Amino acid sequence: MPAPSAAARPTLPDRRAVNRATLVGFTAILMWATLAPLATLASMVPPFQLVATSFLLAFLVGSGWTMLRGDNPLRYFRQPPAAWALGVGGLFGFHFLYFMALQAAPPVEANLINYLWPLLIVLFSALLPGERLRAWHVGGAVAGLAGTALLIARGGSGGLEGGLSIDPAHLPGYAAALGSAVTWAGYSVLRRRLGQFGEAPTDAVSAFCLATALLSLLCHLALEQTVWPETAAGWGAMLLLGLGPVGAAFFVWDHGVRHGDIRALGALSYLAPLLSTLLLVLFGLAPNSGVIWVSCALIAGGSLLASKDLLRQQPS
Numbered sequence: 001m002p003a004p005s006a007a008a009r010p011t012l013p014d015r016r017a018v019n020r021a022t023l024v025g026f027t028a029i030l031m032w033a034t035l036a037p038l039a040t041l042a043s044m045v046p047p048f049q050l051v052a053t054s055f056l057l058a059f060l061v062g063s064g065w066t067m068l069r070g071d072n073p074l075r076y077f078r079q080p081p082a083a084w085a086l087g088v089g090g091l092f093g094f095h096f097l098y099f100m101a102l103q104a105a106p107p108v109e110a111n112l113i114n115y116l117w118p119l120l121i122v123l124f125s126a127l128l129p130g131e132r133l134r135a136w137h138v139g140g141a142v143a144g145l146a147g148t149a150l151l152i153a154r155g156g157s158g159g160l161e162g163g164l165s166i167d168p169a170h171l172p173g174y175a176a177a178l179g180s181a182v183t184w185a186g187y188s189v190l191r192r193r194l195g196q197f198g199e200a201p202t203d204a205v206s207a208f209c210l211a212t213a214l215l216s217l218l219c220h221l222a223l224e225q226t227v228w229p230e231t232a233a234g235w236g237a238m239l240l241l242g243l244g245p246v247g248a249a250f251f252v253w254d255h256g257v258r259h260g261d262i263r264a265l266g267a268l269s270y271l272a273p274l275l276s277t278l279l280l281v282l283f284g285l286a287p288n289s290g291v292i293w294v295s296c297a298l299i300a301g302g303s304l305l306a307s308k309d310l311l312r313q314q315p316s
Contacts, residue, residue, distance in 0.1 A: 022265060027249075028252045029265075029272045032269075033275035033276045036107055036110075039102050043102060043103055047099040048096070052216035052217040056210070061243060061248055073207075084208070084211070093180075095212075096216070101113070101173045103173070106173075108289075109170070110174070111280070113174055114178075114180050114181050121266030122267060139302075150294065191257050202251055266303070277292065
């Protein structure tokens with residue numbers, strides 16, 4: 001029956017495009033697994049200075065890609081005020097809070113609290129028009145929050161047997177990590193909404209990166225002393241941050257959330273904290289602890305529970 005066959009054929013490219021975009025977005029998740037180790041290695045650099053240098057490199061990466069395609073990156077600076085507010089607020093706000101968290105709290109705890117953002121993406125997406133918040137979304141949120149609470153209130157020895165106590169000295173870092181999670185989830189979901197209207201394409205992220213770099217530089221000059229790394233590892237970490245997790249990752253993630261399955265990406269993002277935590281432990285940047293892995297399992301399991309229907313859903 002040729003008619004149904006011909007009618008069905010046009011839907012296949014769209015489905016393949018969604019799957020391809022989701023896969024492109026997934027590469028950002030792999031890059032972000034290196035964010036905590038690299039930021040920890042460069043932790044001698046003040047937060048605003050680190051954000052400024054990373055975003056300047058990100059701007060160069062994005063602009064270079066645009067020019068390689070024969071386009072002019074400067075034309076993407078013409079964006080609506082709302083797009084500028086979302087782009088700069090999301091990029092600057094997330095990374096400043098994240099780097100502050102890594103410097104004010106133990107890196108593994110700060111990293112895993114920050115990685116509540118995939119769960120928040122799932123929850124925020126479920127609350128968009130036409131979506132419903134179901135029991136497993138709430139159950140996933142509770143599991144994720146339980147894992148976060150266990151991290152914050154873990155015993156001083158890092159074991160379950162030591163009793164639970166909150167270290168007040170780390171509360172600012174925990175708050176910054178939670179703030180970074182909320183900021184990135186909101187940014188990602190709202191970028192999806194802009195993508196549905198064809199506004200502020202991915203090439204515009206380069207402009208947002210440059211604005212964020214300049215804003216961070218002003219804050220650095222006003223509030224911080226300039227400190228550069230004293231080791232090759234520190235310089236290498238700064239360079240890799242700007243090229244990878246704070247560079248190319250922005251652009252592939254933006255393509256993924258705008259054109260792929262954002263809720264599947266939110267769930268798959270929990271591979272990043274698992275890999276990131278493993279890297280921190282393997283490189284000796286954080287102690288190996290039973291509480292850390294139990295918390296990681298709770299947070300990751302909560303995200304998968306909240307996403308169980310979304311991972312089976314066919315892209316439209």
